[in-house]
Amino acid sequence: MANEEEVVCVDFWCNEFGMRVRIALREKRVGFGFVEEDLRIRERSELVLQMNPVHRSIPILIHRGRPICGSLNIVEYVDEMWGQKSGARLLPVDPLERANARFWADFGDEKMAAKEELLYHLKCLEGVLGEKDFFGGKEFGFLDVALIPFSTMFYGYKQHGGIDMTTECPRLMSWVGRCEERKSVQSVLPTGLDMYDIHKEFYAFRGYEQHGGFDLEEECPDLIQCVKRCKERESVRHVLPDEDEMYELHKKWYGIE
């Protein structure tokens, strides 16, 4: 019965966490419907509230009418449910390698607020990749699915953080190239420039208000005037973290998965 097996992905096009789910589905050649949840709008849709009442976040995979939440959780589900179909599993068979892949996928999700910390994390991942083609070895797998969406932010890192990934993490950049040769990745990942533009709009001042659920100009006009005066000072500009660097942190704070 077609309806019984229907697969729907609720996501926003530039959500790095949701990209994982869409890549995994395409890797397994699973046809799916896409319901866009516009994260720039403050209120969550009825569908999201109904399907993920606990976190009210996306991505959500709906299969046989039941929701699965949490992006890495969904990728594992997709791997277990449709792993046989494609012949290849995203997670390795060996329990120790599976545990390693899960460990580094969680590591990829950690908060990275400051530039130094971000660079440390990226170089850790560069070390884990080593001389291998993909994180699991010769084949594209779970950890590649988990990490490749973050490469869409490398353009922003350069523009805002002054981080040149080609110099800093050349192996990671070669890996990005290899991943981008795959159709599943090509069909899901937006360009760095597209991501940069939406992040600027999204996670800067206006985005902050939208996700925090309050209009700062309206709620605290005096505070906002004070903030603006402070930001005119060199000392403040020097210390305040870059808005793009705050991106990962904000997503966690506001429960955007």
Place this chain on the structure above:
Amino acid sequence: MANEEEVVCVDFWCNEFGMRVRIALREKRVGFGFVEEDLRIRERSELVLQMNPVHRSIPILIHRGRPICGSLNIVEYVDEMWGQKSGARLLPVDPLERANARFWADFGDEKMAAKEELLYHLKCLEGVLGEKDFFGGKEFGFLDVALIPFSTMFYGYKQHGGIDMTTECPRLMSWVGRCEERKSVQSVLPTGLDMYDIHKEFYAFRGYEQHGGFDLEEECPDLIQCVKRCKERESVRHVLPDEDEMYELHKKWYGIE
């Protein structure tokens, strides 16, 4: 070769996250060595620094000389590695049920800073349990292993937070009783009173200094005097969260798994 198959658990006796690992090992009847890492001491041991250089946290499972980190990750590893031996798997076979178990295990690990939020989380879990004997159904499984260590804090919730779990979450309390009938749980879980005593010592002011890695009295004497004067005020006492309620949050902040 005995050495090749050696299993070592690096943990501290009252670490809720580590209890999961020890319960899982006992459920699978895996013999293991226990290396105590005293979390009350600021510096981490050479073994922890070597085996978990990324997070420097416990628990760590060492098997065949290689480390596995992250408590839920380790429980899955134990389940996959020794699941056949005992005949029963901790994670359900059905992919959707597996995804559900992982989702709620992650939910159990979320930060719970305020009393209202903690109660909301507990009642959510009470709802997930429903009329079932265990979270997975009739058998003790993955989610029971993941959640039962937190029951050692219920005594503290009552003493400090005024939360009476018997009234608030009667089903959860019956579930605790059923879990405590298992030898694996009996042999690992400390009593609520023991946990309460060590938490008081551990996560209050002295614990804060130990885990944050600085001596506040020495570093900021004026600030500490100011804090003490503030705490004498009714308004401040009324607003400041309970130290025990800050426990979960601090553990995350200071990277204690």
